[in-house]
Amino acid sequence: MSLHRIQTPSLKARLGVLAGGSLLALSVALPAAAQNAVTGFEEIVVTAQRREQNLQDVPISIKAMSGEQLQALQITKAADISALTPGLFASGSRGDSNPIFAIRGIGLNDSFSNNNPTVGVYIDEVVQPFTPLLGFALFDIERVEVLKGPQGTLYGRNTTGGAINFISKKPTQNLDAYASASYSRFNRLDLEGAVGGGLSDTLAVRVSGKTTQQSGGWQTNDVTGEKIGDKDSKALRAQILWTPTDNFEMLLKGDLFKDRSDQQLREHVGYYQRGAAFGTPCQGAILGFRDENNCVDALGYSNTNPDRRHVANSEVYGHESITTAKDLALNMKWDLGNVVLTSVTGYTDYNRVAGDDSDGSPLIQLDSQFTDDIKAFSQELRLASNNSGPVTWVVGGFYSWDRINGDVLQALDDHFFHTRVDTSWKQTTNSYALFGQAEWQFADKWRLTGGLRYTNERKSFAYDSIDLNPYGDSTLPMPVAGINDKLKQDNVSGKIGLDFQAADDLLLYASASKGFKSGGFKGAIAFNAAELEPFRGENLYAYEVGAKSTLFDGRLQLNAAAYYYDWKDFQAFVTEIRAGGINVIVLNNAGDARVYGLELEATARPVDGLTVQASANVMNTKVRKINPAVEADYLGNQLANSPEFALSGLVRYQLPIEAQGFGSYVLVDGSYRSNVYYSINNRGQSAQKGYVLLNARVAVTSLDNRWEFAVWGRNLTNKLYVSNSYDNYGGIFPSQNFLGDPRTYGATLSFKY
Template identity: 35%
Template sequence: MSNVVSKGRLLLLATAAACLPAAVQAQAPATGAAAQTEANAAASETALDVVVVTAQRRVQRGNDVGIAMNVVSGGELEAAGVRQVVDLATQTTNVQIKNTLGGSVPNVTIRGIGLNDYASNNNPAAGVYVDNVYLVSPAMLSFGLFDVDRVEVLKGPQGDLYGRNTTAGAINIISKRPTEAADAEFQVGYGTYDSWLLNGAVGGPLAPTLAGRFAFTTEQQASGWQRNYVTGERNGRIDRTAARLHLEWTPSEAVTALLSAHAGYDRSDQSLYKVDNVLTTDEDAFAGRPRIAGASNNPEVDLKSAGVSLTVDWALAEGLTLTSISAYERFTRVDVGDQDGTRLRQLDSTFRNRINQTSQELRLAYSREALTLIGGAYYSRDTVATQDSYDAPDLLPLLGLSGISTIGNRYHQRTKAYAVFLHGEWEIVPKLTLVSGIRYTKERKRLDDATTFLGPTGGGEVDVFAPVENFFRTSNVSGKLGVNYKLLDDTLLYASVSRGFKSGGFQGQLTFDPSALTPFDDEKLTAYEVGVKSRVLPNLQVNASAFNYDYEDSQFYGPLFDSPVGVLFGITNVGDARVRGVEGDVTWRPVAGLDLRVGAGYIDTEITRSIVPGVAKGSRLPNAPEFTLNGSVKYAWTVTDDAEADISLSAAYQSRVAFDIVRNPPEAREGGYTTVNGEAGLNLGENFRIAVWGKNLFNELHRTQALFTSAGWSEQYSAPRTFGVKLSWQN
């Protein structure tokens, strides 16, 4: 691993070193007025762009917002090869995103706070918003990123403007909106494993007061990097397509309405599980070959999503704006996998989910001189229907269940949430602003038709216990109190105390004990944070923060209890923890054409109180590496009057991490590793671009997940090095 880290750092440094002399030498010396003119021109060419965000539900400069965040533009995502939510972690510090099941159900962990649960009925600890619409289930996060304007990763509890289920933070994904002038862009790409990628977007005015934008993406791949030793075939086929339509209507200067509709599907192969199966020697011949695994079924997913939202902004008076966001989302999922990893039918899983959610938010914003107020109300309703099953005729008789071939569970969950909130910023004296926010949330959940069933060998289903109906109700007050001090126009010092909560609920996993379906409680997090954001020079931006978290009644998912049929999983409150850390990032453009960015994070996590056997006091939180580093370098230069070339490299490092801390198994620990991605392109005129790209350039092999099952340790591995080429056109 150390060799890979060294190679990644050396590659970034070597690229920067190679680029700097050429750029510096290209500047001829000058004197007098000419020298001053050239100096001003050079400063203009190296000045960094102003970062604009909507993290506080209004348009602001990033340096005016007292929240630790990472903002990644759509162009930066493209250059780094980020195509899905799970890839965002490589661009941010102290952030982990991984799939809990093969290639689906991403878990987002920010500064050690997350939920490692594969069930679809539990909300993530980091709220994910797409064009201001909150997605209620982690199962809904396996979507592709396309036609993205920017992504904002907000760190720490967002308890006033965002509300429930943001103890870790929030991720805002903002797509490109319609433009005043007609525009179009298309991209086609080809890569390793016979993969094809086609993206496109067209937009512009449709009528005097109406503009639109239609964007789409499709990715097709014929094979993959895994091999199924049972069938001898390659695994990794990709078949996913998505599209989005924006219609923006501006009937007057005071009113803007944005209608957004999207739909997509994913019918790709599910990743194979590499299992150290203790019940058979079937896999032993391939024990040292992590990219060869077994499956007796056809592992694949069938995901379908669709949604529509309407956002209306109405300027009622000078400085007073009313915003309404109405949204509906529908998601269905069928996930087929072989979790025993052999030719036997021991844990051949099928997960079926159907999720519907409706939400409505009303905000009234007032901003005049020294005072800004944003208040409003929020309502959401969602339903989750699930039936999970395991085809296990070769396992269940060994556990005393003769004549039984299938075991599974089903449930139906309804959730209603209500909230009112108020956020205020008051410039008490010049340069000093008081920031405060409060939110009251009330939530009700109903779990019904919840049971475990057995499938006899002859067919049919038999409930293990009578279907359970339970209720969960909670109300919570969250919020924030902070101060912002403008040391200089482009330098902000900030300090805050914020409170967030993640609502309780019900476990969605298999259980033989109906009492396990009683609700678990909310978790609460109080964060103390100080930070600085400074445009030190026109070409140099520095951000840094330090934080301390009190984490109460933390919710954990894992093998928290034993059962008559081997290892089962559950979710419950396990106690309290603390998190301390620092992080920072620097963006620098030393000369025209050269952009450098580096970020570093450190966190120290510890369980301070445990009420669950197996979770030891003093343990580190799962998915919380002590150190994370990421960086990128991009250099662009003129080749001819009509051609410009560029090269981009990005790298990310994380130190050792534990996937599960229950009983602190060594098998659940993964050592540190570095991944490096790159792209080199040639722009021909103003319209065409051809580029080659590579992901995981040093072919780093690491585990992305490890889970203990009734068949033994199940592991998932990273993809190997891949390459490709793409051709783009835009008007």
């Protein structure tokens, strides 16, 4: 069965197709009537290559999810999409803050906010250059696209691992509205909704918003007796679409996000033997498991409470994260006949103050207050062909400017340093790029793709740190102050690919590409100037072959890809012993690594009303070379945040009860991740063994799908697992873990018009 192509005679018509719901064809989003009316799959339109294409026609590995699918699966934050996407791994720094993504083992395991992610995240085509910006509210989403592998041509720097596109629902001339209310465990209330439509023949608007309110949660601080988990989050989005002619459109969007919520507290992990000479490792640390009965930190503390959801944190600076973010985006398109000119402009103003007990103990060893102030501007211009000839192309230019002011106030009152320290930095980046990509249909079934991107980047960095010495007896070595440095980088990245349309429903492809992530600076405390020397950019050379197919008269889609990566000068967050015996955690060019793997993704509709999805990623990662400057021995180790095996599955069954005057469905989904290390040191204490997460949803709907009532549960087996970990083994501060959410359940009532 061949998939039909959408004809797009005008920009206005094209926008209507996208916003009107062609992507509802994703399996869990299809209402019963739509599923029964077709024998195969509807077309899924993506814009991953900066133009509209059928998902099955794009010769790269992409995972696409609709907003309705995210709602049905109770996906409430960006990091949650990793459960649906084998090969994508997400970990949260300080709980849900600073989510960090890795795709096929390529990621950034760094917690400091001034360093750019390795997987580029885009909201409505506007790049989010720092990890604090990725904790945004997820609502009124049209679709999400996960592009796997380096995207060095059309997306550019900091997409070494890939790119993730979050695309909001856009205004249309048709009246469109929805409202949803959820109440769930831990006294959580989620309210969201949107309304939009035409104000005139040329003007349409859409206003949407979401709020989350929660009092208390699943974690208890035994020092204060307080339940941790309060949330007060509010987000508002307004969009205006102006289409004065059939060949011009302008979309202006503004977002406001305010959040005052608890951060998850850290679980203490000791690694010295209780009662032994200082520096003697405990058996748990040697064998790779947390054992607080026998393992203590450098000050002799351990948390022996057997309930791991109870912690003991001192919280000098509290545990709240207070965030305000304002975003503006302007997207304009001119259809000039044979070409389309697109302009994408974005601006972000973000501020956050967050308290954190960075040692996970009731002693004031390392309590921290983090302040981040971010301003970012970007402008992209693209000119793309708009015809059906044998050659299609896109060329463009990109400019971005961003600045982050960071400050970390740290209390070491009970430590043998007995002091407090204030570390601050200001980092400014200017980046320019020129790029182009062309596709040539040189034979009936053959297509050649080639692209290049030139990037020029300049970073300036000003750093100060001061020992406040409030008690007058500090033993801390003198921290570095008055550092001013610059980093200049130029890079050429790109891609070449060949694809073969072997049959109407079978696409074969092969590609070689290069991705680039820029270098940067350490934002943590330093005790000698050498620690603050910039690290260089990293390069990834990627090779991939794949197939996309639709089989059995459209009842099965089966896609597969095999890949090999050569990662040069990769940046890694490592623990090192520096001058004076001081233990520091630093992001540096660690060495070279290689990755190879295989991905499979299948979606089947064996009978009407039943949808089955399954995806798997099997990969092998290995550090092949250690740079001489790095004081660590991890040659041959597995990369951080890169489980060797990941599996996800979903079954949705539409119950045949329409004769009763309503519809109903059952949805069950689950995921498996094999053993994962959270640092390239590959220590078992900072790792998580393989685990399964299981979720379910049962819903009753009207026959026209205008309303739905659902009950649902996530992590139904109440699996306790480590979602992120900081490996500080052998240092003067303990290691710490963050835990995943326990079993949650609730009910949702939603209406749409």
